[in-house]
Amino acid sequence: MPIYLLRRVLAAIPVMLVVAVFVFLLLRLTPGDPAAILAGDMATPEQLDRIRESLGLNDPLLVQFVRWIGALLQGDFGTSLISNKPVIDLVADRMWPTIWIAIITLSLSVAIAVPMGVLAAWKQGSWVDHLVMTFSVLGFSIPVFVIGYLLIKLFAIDLKWLPVQGYKAPSDDFAGFAARAVLPALTLASIYIALIARMTRASLLDVLNEDYVRTARAKGLTERRVLFRHALRNAAVPVMTVIGTGFALLISGVVVTESVYNIPGLGRLTVDSIFARDYPVIQALILLTSGVYVMVNLLIDLSYSLLDPRIRY
Amino acid sequence: MAEKTMRGAFPLSTRQLAARVGAAPIIAAVVLSLIILAAIFAPFIAPHDPILQDPVMRLKPPSGDFPLGTDNFGRDLLSRVIYGARVSLVIGIGVTIMAVVLGLAIGLVSGFFRTADAIIMRIMDGLMAMPSVLLAIAIVSLMGASIWTVMAAITIPEIPRVVRLVRSIVLTAREEPYVEAAIALGTSMPRVLWRHLMPNTFAPLTVQATYVCASAILTEAILSFLGAGVSTETPTWGNIMAEARIYFRLKPMLILWPGLALSLCILSINLLGDAARDILDPRMGKRED
């Protein structure tokens, strides 16, 4: 196990290097000039060039790349070209809203989707099954922002149960935090619920046809016992896989959700930085999200051995 | 991620087939055909030029002349939704073709040649690790927003998924006796790849392709929403919605009509994908995203 772990962690290094090179080249080989954004509407071409020089953007690409990687290895993510703040501070500032929303979305999704999937598998072919399946296909057939607008209209404007937008830190005002987190989490969860419900149903159906489950049934165990003791446990593995691969989807959804609900999270920071050509911030953020993605999938792989005793590393 | 594969289609009678997939795919096929027909014959169906502006007629409610009303430039919403089908479908289908063709080629090479495999898969892992929408925004924003860059931006993050699928199939298939025999007999590599390995990928790729297509159409809408999409001079369902989003409370239909078209289209494609999967491999039962 430790050797496997080490191997997996080492395998992440080339992946991150690919990400680093790709992002760097994408940013530098395409048109775009942070100096122009920095200087505003009335700048003259001369003034732009002076600002470019002072930002080090006139140096050769290789020099800039080595400078960046060198600093990274020392834990220095650089400074935002636009706001002059250390990137690490910007990220630390904006990370918690995103993390909280992601956690709530995940919990909400699993809590809603797994029972839905179980129900559908259990009542396979019935109207319940059809309903669940239709709902789940619908879940990833509607753009996230439309779902967001509909939820706002219903719960915040017509019913006035919840605030329209914003974010409060849970440590400052827990009730305020919870009230503001519900709608964004529900919006994001719509895709996730769809995915997980389908996966739960499919893998349960698989497992229910396995020999050992048939044996358990033949032994006279009740349906419920079969379902919970044997089937569900084994169905957990593919469900975890979906959570891992769906993580990328979650990040994409976060970008939109944060805009719709005005949450000051990492998604908006990334989009804003892309539009502002704030190179150090974009580089750090894409590297970071990629790193988290790799890590989450590593953890999920490891969790397989806990969930399914047949899998050993 | 264990992609289960299938070899050879199940010989099913029409009745068995209908029993297995139900009525939904048939309805989906009809809806999708209608959308495709509307897209092809847009110039004949649409009552107006979708980009012709008339400031006096802006934001008008539905009327005989403008069955769905007009947008904030006084353009006919119905015509825009009909023309929008064109671009959205072109993006969906274009991305699918590019992702499948490139993914298939890279996946075949990667699955077959051990040396290339290590490098290709590291690059694919890297691409896959980057959040796709962010990558797409970056590409569109940096390269300039045309329909081609939008397609490229959506395609690039889709490729690794296809590569992984193809590669896993090839890895299994190349251990098969008939493939080993072909190699032993000195059949040329391209021929082995082309004749023996590629056919194995068709069924799972068909299923995967439907999901790629649906997700491409959705991603285009999200890019438009975030301000990194195609110009509204070329209507797409996504940019019609994105442009109208500030009118959601006053004129919700400006968003709901294109939204309905988009959702129906994606729903149909997804249902067809599910049906294809059920027919081609009832054991596959899994969606890899």
Place this chain on the structure above:
Amino acid sequence: MALLSALPAAAETTITAVMHSGLRVMDPVITTAHITRDNAFMIWDTLVAVDSDFVVQPQMANFDVSEDGLTYTFTLRDGLKWHDGGEVTPADCIASIKRWMVRDGGGQMINDRMESLEATGDKTFVLKLKEAFPYTLQAMAKPSGLALFMMPERIANTPADTAITEYIGSGPFKLVEDEFQPGVKVVYEKFDDYVPAPGPQSWFSGAKDVKVDRVEWVTMPDAQTTINALMNGEVDYVEGVPVDLLPLLEGLDNVKVDVLKKLGAVTIGRMNFLHPPFDNKKIRQAALKAISQEDVLTAMIGNPDYFQVCGAIFGCGTPFEFSDGSESLTTGGDIEGAKKLLEEAGYDGTPIVLMQPTDVATLTAQPIVAAQALRNAGFNVDLQPMDWQTLVTRRASQAKPSEGGWNLFFTGWIVPEVSNPLASIMLNGRGDKAWFGWPTDPEIEAMLNDFASTPDLEGQKAIAQKIQAHVMDNVNYIHLGQYFAPSGWSTSLKGVVNAPFPVFWGVEKE
């Protein structure tokens, strides 16, 4: 669900305001971005300021101009302090003026004529000129473009091309640095030691009385969300309410809507003079003739109560309002005239690269309307969508339009930025040194020089009228009219101030 709108425990008053954009750049000498200027007026104070009649008033300092117009004596008011407790000295002001003169157009004009700028006492300093320059005080008092703010000497000694990193001012509000999140949120506290100037508040002059404890600026990327938040009482003030959404706010008793920027803003189209086809005056004239202000403004704003078809390049409602040469623009365009001009000029169908920003709500409509108008006149238009930042980058490129350059883009200004010929950067005709588009136009340069040395208003008006006619004829840019963006605020705010951009002094919150 009353518990959700729980008030903060302390009886502090905080105004939560949604501004037009997120604040990221703090240095008001580096950038002319409006949000940076808005922030600067909170933290920093100005030496002199204009009132709503464009008259220069004392702000931090009283001023005295000698008979010959060569000597300006400034005397600082008593009790002026920096946010870190230090006193404001003439040395601070001199350093601030010098840093500003490197970057600002008006500042450079003063610098070109400057003999000396020296402290003459604890509270006084003197600016001596070699030749009279009647525009001096106007330049120092202008609120937009690069306004002149006073900073402590150590900060003002930063080179003018390097951004400052310390945000200490002497303005009515202090920045709460711990709570500043670039692009998301800026928090200000009342500066208790601020000494308001005597006299009634008018625009940026007079008493800046702060009547709340805190002001928080938040950025909201989604206009729909912003309006919802205002209606639900989650924010107190929204700088820009899209005119199309006003019906949502009508009849609400908790929200008030009005135009605070009475002078409004102008929108303009700028051509690239370096490349065909717009290097040809006739073709520029054809483009101008093709476009109708009313069509553009209707698509942008909708409700005609909130825009004004206006041919005056210096803005309607300003001292230099003339409308020479603007007939076609203000009367629906002249497509036939445009076609004729194109034919005479022998336009060969060279495509016009028209840059269209996709993410700035106030700039999305102009390119779409203009593209149709230009096509109607026979132009071949290549409308290229891009985000605003890409546009800003690309318009700095002098390359051929087919190789990453451009032919035409649209932007907007608030009226005070264009109301004076010397302040309006679009009039600069010095080729490569001019603003994007780079016209080489010695005629307008001569007129601007005349204007700069003309002391009396009547004389200035005569020159301004000539400039108006010249700009319309030569098409230095296309003036597309004036619009008035309404703001919205909660009725719990009292005394919301009319000014060309939002100010938070004088406002009370119940």
